[in-house]
Amino acid sequence: MPQLTDLRIHPVKSFAAVPVEQAEVEPWGLAGDRRWMLVDGAGTMVSQREDPRLARLAATLADPDTLVVSSGDDTLKVGTPDGPLLRVKLFDQAFEAVDAGDEAARWFSELLGGTLRLVYLDEAARRPTETPTSLADAYPLLLTTPASLAALNELIAADHPDDPVKGAAVPMNRFRPNVVVDGADAWAETGWRRVRIGEVEFRVVQQCGRCVMTTLDQETGARRGPEPLRALGRHRKFAKTLAFGMHLAPAGRLGTLRLGDRVTVLEEGPLPTPE
Known part of the structure; x- marks a missing residue:
């Protein structure tokens, strides 16, 4: 059987996978799965396709409202943001996601180079997909x-x-x-x-x-x-x-x-x- x-x-989309023993199923996927994403200065998704170094970044959820990202000895903690919406693009889909703030943007930009921002999808309805889907x-x-x-x-x-x-x-x-x-x-x-x-x-x-x-x-x-x-x-x-x-x-x-x-x-x- x-x-x-x-x-x-x-x-975080395209970061290292996190094995879990159980997970709640939400209409748009597993709880905690791919709700966060890095984007460049134009708001376009950044994935391992563009930067394979993302595979080495470990992102975990300390609790449902706190994201922890580690790179070597450096750690970033980000609470679920309630800031302004940012226009982003995932492949050919444009929609709005919540900007995670300047501290996270500086941390990732200094770590990986370039201009990067971290965004959070708070509602699946923001993304125009026939089947509700996170990121x-x-x-x-x-x-x-x-x-x-x-x-x-x-x-x-x-x-x-x-x-x-x-x-x-x-x-x-x-x-x-x-x-x-x-x-x-x-x-x-x-x-x-x-x-x-x-x-x-x-x-x-x-x-x-x-x-x-x-x-x-x-x-x-x-x-x-x-x-x-x-x-x-x-x-x-x-x-x-x-x-x-x-x-x-x-x-x-x-x-x-x-x-x-x-x-x-x-x-x-x-x-x-x-x-």
């Missing part, structure tokens, strides 16, 4: 499975039979999932349309299109070559999407996810066409 074996939140790229949650990762790593190894470095296995953290479900067959999740994890039901929206962030070492921020994108392009390409993992959205009653929760497939069907 499939079960939830890993649960992760990312308090995640597309949908509230991302689900992956170890069986599919093992199958992908077999494909990577087979594509590089004479080069153990290029054919090295890719760890799960490259894909930055929220929920990891063990006990399912490889790629089974691509046929799931509706699932229950513990007490919470989700609709499975679509496959997740992968980008250059999957080539970054999440411990160091270093680029590690073309994998897994090369293998996904060769073996798991759907339309223009290099797919790994499934986007989820809460469906119906909310609740709490806990490690060890049973995962029940409620509905299966044809694979949605990636956007």
Whole structure:
């Protein structure tokens, strides 16, 4: 029987993942997941795509209203802001988020260089998405499975039979999932349309299109070559999407996810066409 074996939140978009034993499910994702984001001087999102060093920044929630960010011996504490709204842009979406203030802006600008500001999404309705979503790229949650990762790593190894470095296995953290479900067959999740994890039901929206962030070492921020994108392009390409993992959205009653929760497939069907 499939079960939830890993649960992760990312308090600041594109910063290091935080493993948790349980998490409340809100209509727009897991509580504490991707409610904060760095933007540049033009208000445009800054992610690991632009600055791989973000992978090394640890952000945690000391309590629901206090964000703590650490870099080496330097620490920043920021309370949930109630300041002015700032016009920001996440990919092609423009909306307003709450500015976290000048102290946070100075801290990040001095640490990383350039002009940076930290913003907070206080209401999902501020972001114009069909499915309520925090500051995640597309949908509230991302689900992956170890069986599919093992199958992908077999494909990577087979594509590089004479080069153990290029054919090295890719760890799960490259894909930055929220929920990891063990006990399912490889790629089974691509046929799931509706699932229950513990007490919470989700609709499975679509496959997740992968980008250059999957080539970054999440411990160091270093680029590690073309994998897994090369293998996904060769073996798991759907339309223009290099797919790994499934986007989820809460469906119906909310609740709490806990490690060890049973995962029940409620509905299966044809694979949605990636956007």
